[in-house]
Amino acid sequence: MGAMSTAGNAADIWWVGLAWTAAATVLAALLVRLLWLVQDKAVARLRAWLVLLRRKQGHAAIVSTYVDHANSGVQWVVTALSWGLIVLVIDLWASFVLQQFSWTRSWGLRSFDWLMDVLGQFFSATLGAVPGLLTALLIFGLARLVSQAQCLLLERVERGEVRLGWLDKDTAGPTRRLAQVVVWLFALAMAYPYLPGSNSEAFKGLSVLAGLMLSLGASSVVGQAMSGLSLMYSRALRVGEYVKIGDTEGTVTQVGLFATRVQTGMGEEVILPNSVVFGQPVRNFSRLVEDGQFVLHTAVTIGYTTPWRQVHAMLLEAASRTPGVAAVPAPYVIQSALSDFYVEYRLCAQGNNNAPRRRAEALSALHANVQDVFNENGVQIMSPHYLADPPAPQVVPAGPWAPQRGEALQPPAQRGQPGASVGL
Known part of the structure; x- marks a missing residue:
């Protein structure tokens, strides 16, 4: 009777264990299903929030550039959390099921104890890291407030709404970016000791690796950045100015930290590294004139037999016939060289619109009008070269060469032919 009673009790315990196992399995399956549903809902909600944020911000660079990466990151984080909870549910289910049967109860107890020990260590470490995390968050929050305050001030300086004696609107932009970098680097240095694991060997090794990579690979980048800062704070170039850098001529559209962009009048945009710009002479055609104007000049070489006053007048x-040349200040002519066979005349004027295409068009129209005026007055734009001594000295005969108002610009009859067309 005792054996039969023991067998009956064992059978009852077996069926009770099976019943609890079935119930635990159903409950675990429901929890896993619920976690999957919560994961899908959370991902959908977060993506909808990102889309709404993008619409509110318009085409802000930080949103439009990284929205796809943000979507992927959100999905990855939510999926990782849901899988962690699913593994926890499965481990709890396995521990519970193993404890329902006598021959596996010891395994279930050890598994449950191990799980509780791991969870205890995790929550203990998390609670221990909370004060440090709160301190780091406080430091980053203060850094954000300081960064926003200086950005608001320097943006107003950049727009010309606020004037500071030691800072103008041309250097307010790079100063704002530099101040942001300094504030966040200072905040990172202050918050680093409070970050969890900052004293671990892994964290120290990562810091050494990052420093080594920066020291080996950032020399050229730092050189470009220093050249860019030198250009910005020396005010050698400003956006909108017409300049010539080496063989590149055009309007400056951007002076960045690493490169300078110049738009030519031929539909091109030239990107020059700041180290190249910093190492070459820069000719600025806009700095010393009024806003919206630029210096315009061209040169011709005419022989000595043509009166210089006539060349000046022509x-x-x-210049007066060219629409793109400003009447005020008045154009003027200088004789820049007395060469062996000709005189070099340079016409200097100012343009009306400081734009690369307008300057190219104005210079082209000026060259066309120079040819027309010289042709109308019978003077060839040619440079004679010496081959032999002429039969008579080729000099300008005496006469009233200063043209009066209303008089023609023709040379005197005794010359017989334009001096510039005579090859010596």
Whole structure:
């Protein structure tokens, strides 16, 4: 009877264990299903929030550039959390099921104790890291407030709404970016000791690796950045100015930290590294003139037999016919060289619109008008070269060469032919 009673009790315990196992299995399956549903709902909600944020911000660079990465990151984080909870549910289910049967109860107890020990260590470490995390968050929050305050001030300086004696609007932009970098680097240095694991060997090794990579690979980048800062704070270039850097001529559209962009009048945009710009002479055609204007000049070489006063008058006439040349200040002509066979005349004027295409068009129109005026007055734009001594000295005969108002610009009859067309 005792054996039969023991067998009956064992059978009852077996069936009770099976019943609890079935109930635990159903409950675990429901929990796993619920976790999957919560994961899908959370991902959908977060993506909808990102889309709404993108619409509110318009085409802000930080949103439009990284929205796809944010979607992927959100899905990865939520999926990792859900899988962690699923593994926890499965481990609890396995421990509970193993404890329902006598021959596996010891395994279930050890598994449950191990799980509780791991969870205890995790929550203990998390609670221990909370004060440090709160301190780091406080430091980053203060850094954000300081960064926003200086950004608001320097943006107003950049727009010309606020004037500071030691800072103008041209250097307010790079100063704002530099101040942001300094504030966040200072905040990171202050918050680093409070980050969890900052004293671990892994964290120290990662810091050494990052420093080594920066020291080996950032020399050229730092050089470019220093050149860019030198250009910005020396005010050698400003956006909108017409300049010539080496063989590149055009309007400056951007002076960045690493490169300078110049738009030519031929539909091109040239990107020059700041180290190249910093190491070459820069000719600025806009700095010393009024806003919206630029310096415009061209040169011709005419022989000595053509009166210089006549050449001056013809060049000024060509400038007055050109729509893109400003009347005030008045154009003028200088004789820049007395060469062996000709005189070099340079016409200097100012343009009306400081744009690369307008400057190219104005210079082209000026060259066309110079040719027209010289052709109308019978003077060839040619540079004679010496081959032999002429039969008579080729000099300008005496006469009233200063043209009066209303008089023609023709040379005197005794010359017989334009001096510039005579090859010596």
